[in-house]
Each structure stands twice: as structure tokens, then as C-alpha cells.
Amino acid sequence: MKEWFRHAFAVEVDAELIVDDECEAIIDKLAHEIVRRRLTTPALLALEMGRPLNYIGSQAMVFMQPIVSVLFDTKGYEAFARFMEQRKSVDYLCDRIEQAEADSIAKQNDSDTTTPTADSSGECHDED
Secondary structure (H helix, E strand, O other): OHHHHHOOOOOOOOOOOOOOHHHHHHHHHHHHHHHHOOOHHHHHHHHHHOHHHHHHHHHHHHHHHHHHHHHOOOHHHHHHHHHHOOOOHHHHHHHHHHHHHHHHHHHHHHHHHOOOOOOOOOOOOOOO
16 A cells, blocks of 8 residues: 555656647647737746646646537547647647747748848939
């Protein structure tokens, strides 16, 4: 009995993160939507604060699945809930959001560096 208590609350420390193609597509879409709406900082803050509760949150998602299935397609919802059960899922999700933010900034900087060309005399003219 004493041996059982020793390992009753053991957590796999070196468990490898498993991300399938469907879940990766969902995470990329989620990360791009967060960046598009300019919610990167609040999303990262919420994920980091909720890190200790990610497994409980995933179980709450499973519990709410019957209600969600009435409103939405649950195929992606199930995949995301399975992903969030994993211990390193929050780190992966934060990394993907940060990568999407960096891509967005790089894309914006590329579009800012292109400048309009002036006419042959090198002067810009105002139209009346």
C-alpha cells in the first residue's frame, strides 16, 4: 500500500509530445487567428497562467463535448482536447503563436520596405 502512494501522483516528465497533422492544422489556424486579432500577449499570458490546469481544462473540454456538438463540428474539437491532455501541449501552442507573430511581423516589414517609385525627374507630384 505504501508503494502505491509513492507513485499515486507521479507525472511523466519525459513524455514526448504527439502532434498529428489534423491537430497541427487546428493549432496553426488558432495561432493565426490570435495573431490576426492582435491577441498574442493576452493569449500567451492566459496559456502560461493556466499551464498547471491544462489537463483539467482538456477534461472539461471532453465533458462539454455533448453541448458543443450541438453547435459545432466536433472532429477538430476532439483532436484539440486530446492534444491538450499532453503535458508539453502548452509549450507547443505558445511556440506556434510566437512563430505566427514573428511571421506576421516579417511579412509586415517586407510590405513596408516596398516604396512607391517617383517619376523620371525624381519628384513626387500632388494631384489637383
